[in-house]
Amino acid sequence: MEIAILLFDGFTALDAIGPYEVLTRVPRAEVSFVAAEARVHRDMCGAGIVADRVIDDVVAPDVVVVPGGPGEVAVRTNDHVLSWLRAVHETTTWTASVCTGSLVLAAAGLLDGVPATSHWLAREELARLGADPVSARVVVDGRIITAAGVSAGIDMALLLASMLEGDLVAQGIQLSLEYDPRPPFNAGSPDVAPPVVVELARAKSRFARARA
Amino acid sequence: MEIAILLFDGFTALDAIGPYEVLTRVPRAEVSFVAAEARVHRDMCGAGIVADRVIDDVVAPDVVVVPGGPGEVAVRTNDHVLSWLRAVHETTTWTASVCTGSLVLAAAGLLDGVPATSHWLAREELARLGADPVSARVVVDGRIITAAGVSAGIDMALLLASMLEGDLVAQGIQLSLEYDPRPPFNAGSPDVAPPVVVELARAKSRFARARA
Numbered sequence: 001m002e003i004a005i006l007l008f009d010g011f012t013a014l015d016a017i018g019p020y021e022v023l024t025r026v027p028r029a030e031v032s033f034v035a036a037e038a039r040v041h042r043d044m045c046g047a048g049i050v051a052d053r054v055i056d057d058v059v060a061p062d063v064v065v066v067p068g069g070p071g072e073v074a075v076r077t078n079d080h081v082l083s084w085l086r087a088v089h090e091t092t093t094w095t096a097s098v099c100t101g102s103l104v105l106a107a108a109g110l111l112d113g114v115p116a117t118s119h120w121l122a123r124e125e126l127a128r129l130g131a132d133p134v135s136a137r138v139v140v141d142g143r144i145i146t147a148a149g150v151s152a153g154i155d156m157a158l159l160l161a162s163m164l165e166g167d168l169v170a171q172g173i174q175l176s177l178e179y180d181p182r183p184p185f186n187a188g189s190p191d192v193a194p195p196v197v198v199e200l201a202r203a204k205s206r207f208a209r210a211r212a
Numbered sequence: 213m214e215i216a217i218l219l220f221d222g223f224t225a226l227d228a229i230g231p232y233e234v235l236t237r238v239p240r241a242e243v244s245f246v247a248a249e250a251r252v253h254r255d256m257c258g259a260g261i262v263a264d265r266v267i268d269d270v271v272a273p274d275v276v277v278v279p280g281g282p283g284e285v286a287v288r289t290n291d292h293v294l295s296w297l298r299a300v301h302e303t304t305t306w307t308a309s310v311c312t313g314s315l316v317l318a319a320a321g322l323l324d325g326v327p328a329t330s331h332w333l334a335r336e337e338l339a340r341l342g343a344d345p346v347s348a349r350v351v352v353d354g355r356i357i358t359a360a361g362v363s364a365g366i367d368m369a370l371l372l373a374s375m376l377e378g379d380l381v382a383q384g385i386q387l388s389l390e391y392d393p394r395p396p397f398n399a400g401s402p403d404v405a406p407p408v409v410v411e412l413a414r415a416k417s418r419f420a421r422a423r424a
Binding site: 012024031033119137148152154155158170172179182184194201 | 224225236243244245257261262311331332350360361362366370371380384386390391392393394397400405408409412413
């Protein structure tokens with residue numbers, strides 16, 4: 001089972017590494033980081049992660065995962081990457097995104113009228129690109145699975161693992177990652193975070209700046 | 213504020229990237245991956261992450277984070293790294309570990325008699341190395357903060373962010389990562405996972421193999 005996680009400059013590291021850590025533990029899975037060029041890609045804060053394979057060499061992955069991050073804006077107009085996504089989606093078992101990675105799937109034309117999610121600050125943009133935005137942690141529609149912001153990729157990948165190899169496998173992975181989350185605060189969604197925190201996040205958002 | 217995350221070959225990627233994603237969002241924080249050599253380090257499943265700085269050049273970080281992973285065994289006998297950890301711990305605000313990274317702190321002599329945690333499968337080994345193992349998600353003792361397995365580094369880093377810059381900052385980071393976890397199963401600790409899943413994990417553990 002071949003699993004390809006797309007990298008690009010300016011991605012969000014945890015968007016990619018959360019699913020990576022889960023999916024590498026799926027039996028028979030071969031997970032690799034892929035990109036238009038096989039080289040180190042820098043995340044939005046400067047961390048370097050290696051794309052070991054070029055997308056042109058990855059022609060029929062079973063699963064594709066597209067992370068988000070501010071660099072997604074450039075990917076949305078990168079015909080090389082968008083064409084590859086359209087081509088491999090023809091035969092994937094699952095085509096997945098984390099956070100604003102769904103904006104890339106939408107730009108590739110894969111989410112027209114499709115129920116999908118994204119980072120909570122990006123759902124208006126997701127609608128603008130033709131998808132049917134859903135306020136949910138993970139959305140499954142046909143062979144497309146989209147996750148909300150950043151950390152939601154871990155939940156998405158566990159669901160993927162269960163759909164690929166069954167619940168016991170997914171539970172074993174969850175236990176190996178000791179994924180028994182205990183956030184010290186209850187501020188992980190705009191519905192529960194303190195209003196001042198939500199307003200500050202909205203004001204700082206690159207999507208708010210784009211509208212201004 | 214200088215934050216150094218240690219890399220070594222055979223680390224667990226999410227142990228490092230979970231805290232990275234949180235701590236890079238702390239105002240004024242400069243987060244870098246550091247190692248004995250400035251080069252790509254491969255995690256336990258092959259992902260390459262770049263250590264941009266050598267530990268010899270990082271003499272007084274405010275925060276040090278040590279991830280775990282099977283490669284930690286070699287680090288436990290690496291005098292260069294252990295000496296560096298002992299030296300920088302003299303002046304850190306916080307010395308932190310994720311998962312079996314606490315075994316490295318223990319090997320450096322920083323956990324003698326200190327309440328600390330680790331991956332649930334590694335707590336006996338942690339005791340053998342002189343620490344006082346605690347079954348908890350995150351343990352704070354003086355300037356030392358240790359997290360349980362893999363994903364616990366996210367919770368640990370949010371707590372660190374709040375102790376460094378206050379609760380509102382930590383809550384803003386949690387919201388930006390949309391860290392409102394919704395695991396599809398309740399199997400993240402041996403207390404709640406199905407017994408067959410727990411037994412399989414114990415049987416496969418490298419610590420079980422070491423005892424056999």
